[in-house]
Amino acid sequence: MSANIEIEEGLSFVPKFDANGLITAISQDAETGIVLMVAYMNGEALNLTLQTGNAVFFSRSRKKLWKKGEESGHVQKVQQILVDCDQDCLILKVSVDQGQCHVGYQSCFYRAVKTETKDSLQFIAEKVYDPKEAYGK
């Protein structure tokens, strides 16, 4: 198989990290299909996720490993990891028991673009926890 076909149609897991050593990782609720958040992993974060079964990301703002839930307790238990055709993006199918967005919502995607105006948003969800309590511990 050519390199491209091997990546797209092969059975080897060869995740493609970008110039910063990161790969995009989408957390999707395994039960409901709701996309919870999008974050990034470096090789170490991916290895820790595979080894521990809990989602570990790399925080681009804090420039360090980010064990999801280390502060809030809102961990993501990884049921399955999917990879896309060119192996530069992952989906983590996760089970969660609490809200996953630091703003207080179940998902980070709690607003939709208003179709009428195209430059304003509308809320499509309600907060499921109080971030002050979760992060104030």
Added chain:
Amino acid sequence: MSANIEIEEGLSFVPKFDANGLITAISQDAETGIVLMVAYMNGEALNLTLQTGNAVFFSRSRKKLWKKGEESGHVQKVQQILVDCDQDCLILKVSVDQGQCHVGYQSCFYRAVKTETKDSLQFIAEKVYDPKEAYGK
């Protein structure tokens, strides 16, 4: 509101493009919740998507606008656009009538990491169209 709170809790749609002028866009089947693909948009692609109602991306490899389906005919009709807390990622809720991955699958995420070995993949889907026919036109 502080700038951060305005971005996270406000009603203005202020998409945050990265250093390359791109924002991550996830296409998710509006009906089934299946994540179909992950791509990128520049400002023009996003405006065209908003104006036309069909998904338009920016191809990083070809370095040009990519009207999804322009070759294959497999367009994505955008029902709703969601934005995440820090407004650096979009979800397009789309309706589709054909497979969306250029390899021939409904979704680009047609393989899962095998939990036993962690370095190999297993197929979790079957092809839904013949890419040679779709792209050979």
